[in-house]
Amino acid sequence: xxxxxxxxxxxxxxxxxxxxxxxxxxxxxxxxxxxxxxxxxxxxxxxxxxxxxxxxxxxxxxxxxxxx
Numbered sequence: 001x002x003x004x005x006x007x008x009x010x011x012x013x014x015x016x017x018x019x020x021x022x023x024x025x026x027x028x029x030x031x032x033x034x035x036x037x038x039x040x041x042x043x044x045x046x047x048x049x050x051x052x053x054x055x056x057x058x059x060x061x062x063x064x065x066x067x068x
Contacts, residue, residue, distance in 0.1 A: 010059070034059060
């Protein structure tokens with residue numbers, strides 16, 4: 001199977017996220033680009049503070065190609 005036939009990745013890696021940014025803030029900002037399934041902001045195990053990056057998972061990449 002060709003590597004081009006697999007489904008496209010629907011997850012977006014976001015860097016330089018401020019410590020006070022909540023997942024709801026990212027959902028609001030990136031929601032204008034398509035339906036969002038999940039927003040994940042990793043937290044440091046020891047400090048319990050955000051690690052400075054996040055993942056935004058969109059519902060489907062086909063939405064982007066059809067609407068834009």
